[in-house]
Structure formats: structure tokens, C-alpha cells
Amino acid sequence: MNYIGIDYGLSKTGISISDSVLKVATIKDTVKTENLINYLKKLYKNGDIFIVGLPISMSGRYSKQTYETIDFCLKLKNLFNTDILLIDERLTTQRSFSMTKNFLNAKKAKKNKDQNSALLILQRFLDNPYSSIKLEEKKPYKLENIEYNSILINDIIIKNSNIYNKSDILAKNPYVFWWYFKRNKRSTTLFDDLKNSYDVLITKDNKLDESNITFQKIIVVGD
Template identity: 45%
Template sequence: MGTPKKVKTLAIDYGTSNCGIAFYTEDIKIVLPKATVKSDKLIEYLKSSEINEQDRIIFGLPISMSGRYSNQTFLTIDTAIKIKNIFGCKIFFVDERLTTSTLYSQFKGKVNYKKVKKTKDQSSSVLILSSYIQNPKIGLELIAKEIKEISSDIKKYDNILLYRISVDVNIHNVDIFTNDPWTFWYYYKKGLKSTTLISDLKEHYDLLIISKENKDNLPKSITYCKSMCL
């Protein structure tokens, strides 16, 4: 029998131009900066690192300070999905605001902005991975969701809320609530905006579409005339 391969855990601070990479292995039990690679060379780099289905990759997830997802969030998730499809490894997301605030507090008042920016580019992946290693529960795992089909005609409803569910819809008079990265990505590709904030939603909807597992988790502040539980 051969020696079993050690599980590798990497963090990626994804940018449209460059990616910062950090790594952690069980034998040394320390997070170290690994490399900075061009974003269009990231998959090639991971292939050279022999990433496989046993390994884990932790992505920093860009989220605005208000808590909303954005186009940069989509680009990061889209890249993560491509990597998962190629390598089959587990992928988790960590809120980048945790690392941004940590870096800012470390250097506030000590160096100028350009130096902080340079240090951030070099250090964010280390902080992303350190945060995850210290508390894996903060990681949101990338899992493709089942796309629910709707058999009845819902176009007759003026106000529709899709709550924590992935539905095959082609109408735009809907509000969508989700904090799941894959579900956000799915709707964004269809040209549909979603929100992570309850405060962005209306108080009342004509139709609520919700998954069975989330039917008891709807905030009491939201009311509706009719519900569809899929």
C-alpha cells in the first residue's frame, strides 16, 4: 500500500487580476502564504499543485459592508464553481469583511493607504484561511442546489417572494432572498437580483414560494396571501 496523500487546505483571495494564495497542511499546522498568481492562470496553478477531491479550498467572499452580494461576489463564486467542477474538491466561502476589518485595525494610523493595500494583497489569503481553520463553522460550503419546477402559472401575481429556494423562473416581478452563494450565483446568471437582507423585502406579498425545509423560518414581519411550498 502506498502512503496516503496528505489533505491540502488552500485559501484564495480572488481578484479580477491577481489571486493571493495561502496553504495549510495537517503536519505543520500553520497557515503560510504560498503565492500570488494571475487570475487567468489560477486553474493552471491548481493543477500544478495536484489538487484533488480530498482537498479543501477556502475562498474569501466579497460582501459589501451592508451585507449585500455584488458582481464581484458573482465572479468569485463563478470561479469557485469552475474549480469544483474540474477538481471535485470541497469549497467553502468566508466573509471577506472579517479579513478586511482585521487588516485595517492592524495598520490604521501606522502606514499610508498604498502600503496597506500592498500588505492586504499579500496577507488576505492568510487571514481567510486562518479564520476558517480557527472556526470552520464560519465557512459556507459551495453546494449545487436542486432547481425546483413550478407547474402552475404564477405570472398573474404582482408581488412574489422566492425565499431561500432555487426555482426555474423567467419573470422579473419577484423579490429573491438568499444568503447561499450557489443560489445567488444561479439567479444572477439568469439576470435576477437577490438580496441577503430582510430589510430589503416588502412587508406583504401576493405569493410566497419557499422550500419545505425553510417553511418555519420565514420572519414574522413578512406576510402573504398565498404560499407555495416546494
């Protein structure tokens, strides 16, 4: 089994690789993203796992680039029927460029930055597998309309647009973020973006960790 590291970009994508025994990432290639799927079909062997860099802003927020990467990963997961593990890629591109330009000129360093980023993403996973997030589809929940207007949804998918369109959404899970973004609904990963109090919290585990936000009512959904 191999781990395949990916630094996904809209125009170019960096690729790295490592086996599961030595656990040392090596550079594989930089490919045009339009050719990426065909390239991976030739590279992939049954049982391989993809390690993909997850774009996150320095403040810790997700973005349109995060959405594009998750959207690609879901296609990859369905095509190869294998695990996709996401790694926070903050500072990876900057670090790979700085590392490379020490022994290459700036033009060559820029050309190689994508594959070097893929190498750093994969090595970060190999050094600490628990730092990754496994990309998994989440079940959407259907609720009846809620009369309150001040609502916070905590990292779950509420299918009723009459509810989520009048709610603030905390979406730390990448798939939850992707689901709402696809429907043009903004969410956040940060408590600082939220209000100090809400009428209702909709959650799955009856709590909101590391938060001083207050609620009048808690609605707990479950399987």
C-alpha cells in the same frame, strides 16, 4: 490533506496554505489571476480543499464581485472535483493592509495585501470551520404560472422566468444568488430590502425565519 486559502481578485489572487493537522495558515503566494488555474494545478494534491473568501458588502449584501467569485469557484469545483468552502471576507483586506503596514512601507504593504488576506481567510476557517458555507449546486424547481403579482421567493431557484421576473428574491445561499444574477435578476440577502407583505411566499421549508413579513398564501416546493 491541505487546505488552500484563496483571496480571489479579477487581476491578482492571494494564496495561503495549511495542513489539516497543525491548522496554522501560512502565506504561499500572490499570482496573476490569468495564471491562477495553472498555478493551482501544480499546487493541488488529491484530497485538498479550497477555502475561498466570499465578497460581501458591509451591509451584508452580495454584489457583482460576489458573483465573479462564485463563478470562479464553480469552475474550480468542477476542475478539481473537491469541496469549496466559502468564508465571509468582510474587513479582511483592510485588516491585512493595516497589519502589514506596521512593519512594511505602504507600497510593499499594498503589494502583499492579497496574500495576507488569503492567510486571514484561511485562518478564520481553521479557527471556526462552522463559519464556512459549502458551495453546492441547488436543484431548480419548475412551477406553473402564478396569477398573483406580489411574490416572494425564499432562497430557492424557480426555473420559470414568468414567475421569478415578477418576484422579489431572498437569496442568502451563494449558489442561489449566482443562479439568478447570471440571468440578470436582482436578489437580496436582507429582509430590509423586502416589502412588509406579499400575496405569495414560495419556499422549501414552509417558513421565513426572523421575519415579520406576512403572506396570504404559501407554496411549498420539495424534492
